[in-house]
Amino acid sequence: MQHQKLATIEDVAALAGVSIATVSRAINEPTKVADETRRKVNEAIARTGYTTNAMARSLRMRRSNMILILAPDVGDPNFSNILVGLETEASKRGYGVLIGNTQNDATRETDYLRFISSNQADGLILFTGHLPYGFGQDGAEGRLPPMVAVNEPVPNAEVPFVGVDNFEGARIATEHLISQGHRRIAFVGRSQGREVNRLREEGYRKALAGAGIVIDPRLIIDGDGTTESGRAAAELMFVRDALPTAFFCVNDATALGIIISLNARRYDLPRQFSIMGFDDISFSSFVTPSLTTMKQPRHKIGEAAMELLLALLAGEKPREQQVLLRAELIVRNSVTRVG
Amino acid sequence: MQHQKLATIEDVAALAGVSIATVSRAINEPTKVADETRRKVNEAIARTGYTTNAMARSLRMRRSNMILILAPDVGDPNFSNILVGLETEASKRGYGVLIGNTQNDATRETDYLRFISSNQADGLILFTGHLPYGFGQDGAEGRLPPMVAVNEPVPNAEVPFVGVDNFEGARIATEHLISQGHRRIAFVGRSQGREVNRLREEGYRKALAGAGIVIDPRLIIDGDGTTESGRAAAELMFVRDALPTAFFCVNDATALGIIISLNARRYDLPRQFSIMGFDDISFSSFVTPSLTTMKQPRHKIGEAAMELLLALLAGEKPREQQVLLRAELIVRNSVTRVG
DNA sequence: ATGAATGATGTAAAGGTTTACATATAGGCA
């Protein structure tokens, strides 16, 4: 049941009739070893079933080939697809991926840093939008491990960011609505604290300004990006009695709330209202009407972020402080021509 | 930018004026050390900012306090919530969680075993429904690490399983439909290979048999559990011209396909057809009509699985070969009384 | 023929713990 005693490099060396240094070299720098010797070593490895003990290697080399991923919510639909990209790239480069689910809990965030300080992870991917609680506290700024922010940038800290170009994406989305003849376009999901929301709102404003459309302030509605907030926003619009012809929602979850609310009020969508989302999460294609939205290249984001982090680990300096990838317009059925 | 040279146990020992053995004991077996000494050591630890080097510890102790999770698809909605449970429990017990996304690719599965064989992980959680390719191949059965299957049991292998009671859940779901007056109840999602589908079908049959209802074989439809298969199934029913009054779907994704298809055909749901799902994935509450379904206790499943695995690691023998948790009936709007 | 340069391999240290065993001190009991 328990592991058998595993073969070590010494067993291989003995069987191959060479020293352990030669075995190590045959494995890690094959060119530095004579062909014949390499053959013998490989045969001995095959015979003994030897695998290098990663702990011993890490101890000696002072790196673990592990990356810690800190995410506030592993269940977030945005998270999992980016994770696939991260994991794919890491795996390709021989790195493993460690998950820390912080739930925005300061204690847990701090706790996970033990992986860094105990050398169990070499670098950090941050989904949280802020430095882990407990970092840079005691003026130990210099101690920050290599890290890359994903999904949400980290304000006021020099952490490279990889993500979608929210501003540009929002601009394209809004321009699409304008191109369909809409002039009264609501923005659902304004939020003070959230950088992502702010950027998307700016892209929206930019597009309207570009088309010479003046914004009715009653069409800008607060929201935290949840489906529930979308629902509430729609209801608020009816109370205000200031209706748009189209809704640009800060994300798909919000858009879904709008759709549910309008469907419940028996409006005929998209004939009476157009709805545009952002993110392209999985069920956006299943809802009725199916959601026209901006697709985040999540897999690519994950790959690019991991690539950047590994470059950082290799000692390279990042060329840009942020890498922005383009969102893609996905035309489905929730947006239609008006007027 | 790079890590400073970190404090080691020797630094602490020197500062506290004791030997490294005493420091180690003060940390790991505090009772074995005199109060006064412990105090000095703790102070030295605080002053130096010492953290145990996990690599050295793992090397020495021959275990890494890491668990490898092998999943075919990290994006699967079932996966992420179970993961949260797994991670929570692991974290509570001082274990870390390593993610391997196999995509059902044999090469990748085998590749991830390096974490096991190189001592980087002590145990294994399997979402894949089968042993990793490459295991038990060379008759090295005895080498299998402690592992627990989740979500899908592993056939023909002595791997403890933690999951929802599919049979019982399906029975309850079907009985609910019967209690609402349905007699012609379709089963959507029969599948040869899949254990989960088979169990849910059996539960369905059991409930019908219990109510003395004879099954019209035209109401049993194949499906692989995707939304697309649900759609196809609905269309097939219309072709066969053998319609049920209710659909029991093998999972929510399938149910969603049914709903989309029926909505597209302009049926009035749930008045004309009732639909019952299984799983309770996130958007089931958002679709129209919102889906009545069986909720999997995913968080609990994760916790229970990790608990079991850690017990195995501690050398305990599992009491049961499988732990089945009850699914909970979630009544929403897609099922209504008939006749 | 000599010396230098190149290439292949070996020796041994270092990386930071845990822990079996040894030692030292104190306390209890005859």
Added chain:
DNA sequence: TGCCTATATGTAAACCTTTACATCATTCAT
């Protein structure tokens, strides 16, 4: 007092690599 036990601490080995440095053999240029 002398001996045994219990308690607290120290010494040093072991865990398994990687790699700087040393050694040795071979080749090549002079």
